[in-house]
Amino acid sequence: MYRLSNTVIGFLNLFSLLASIPIIGAGLWMAKDSTTCENFLQTPLLIIGFIVLIISLAGFVGACFNVAWALWVYLVVMLLLILGLMIITVFGFVVTSQGGGVGVQGRVYREYELKEYSSWLRDRVKDPNYWTKIRGCILGSKTCASLGAWTLVDYLRNDMTPVQSGCCKPPTSCVYDSTTVMMDQDPDCFKWNNNPNVLCYECDSCKAGVLETIRRDWHKLSVLNVVVLILLIGIYCIGCCAFQNTRRADTDYPYGHNRMTKVRPRWDFYWWRWWRDRREQLW
Known part of the structure; x- marks a missing residue:
């Protein structure tokens, strides 16, 4: 012990x-x-x-x-x-x-808004230099490539990661018509592009999806x-x-x-010397 x-x-x-x-x-x-x-x-x-x-x-x-x-x-x-x-x-x-996102009616996945997150995290993704690195990282990971073969049924039944939900598609609320486009929609609706290198990578929903992953x-x-x-x-x-x-x-x-x-304590030494002197007197 x-x-x-x-x-x-x-x-x-x-x-x-x-x-x-x-x-x-x-x-x-x-x-x-x-x-x-x-x-x-x-x-x-x-x-x-x-x-x-x-x-x-x-x-x-x-x-x-x-x-x-x-x-x-x-x-x-x-x-x-x-x-x-x-x-x-x-x-x-x-x-x-x-944070945590909100559910979409009739869908399994959730969508995320940038305003839901703390100001410290928002400031991080609003930095152009930081976001350029994150954007390149998402492109290199081929995160959105897996959604290219999805059908409408897949969008209704399958779940998505926060990055896929925010970066690989426009917000579900967006309405695109062949003749007119509603002007009072989410600003992210106008940032969307079918180009695989553009998609919604500059959308606030994409930044929110990244923040949700980090969160x-x-x-x-x-x-x-x-x-x-x-x-x-x-x-x-x-x-x-x-x-x-x-x-x-x-x-x-x-x-x-x-x-x-081990060194003897001082009091023990004096006691032993006193006993030795007494013993010599007795004998």
Whole structure:
């Protein structure tokens, strides 16, 4: 049972050290993937992976080899990571609290409006430079190509992803007539074009569909952050115990002594000398 917390924290950090490798690998793989539009996940994955790698290494060395300064660095960085994850998690829940789209009568899929989402997300997709990258990402992923063979029955029965609903077709409310076009329609109706490279990629509904995809993934990431926070707080508490044990070991067994040659307290030395003098007087 001696220094059980050190052993536990050593194994926990060994496992987290090994787990950081696929996290970093996933971030690097996503950076090379040209078919996904969720580039915002690359940086968090890489940052989290490297932080877990560093603090796990420091915690493993400090717990297994009784290096007090390594455990101290481990606890400080772990505390900063916990605080940072708390801020990111709260921000994520606030940002993803809006949206979700509205149902379309007689259809399975939902449609999305840009005004439904938080101003922070709207500002992101309204940036021309950011949207140019997202637009190219959608074109490269061939997301709309799968809808090219759909019939009217398919549009009535099949579901769509948010990006397909917003970018690959005009809003369902649009009315196109061979002779006249209603002028009081959704502005997206006039941005639609049958050209496969145009479609509705400049529509607000397309931007809303992208935000809905980001919102769903970010919400899942926030839920995962809650689980990670609980685990990190538990590991941090064990790490505090390991740090106290290491400091206590340095105090109880100073340099030049080991566990078998523990220094006697001062009062014990005086008591033994008094008993030796009394014994000599008696004999």
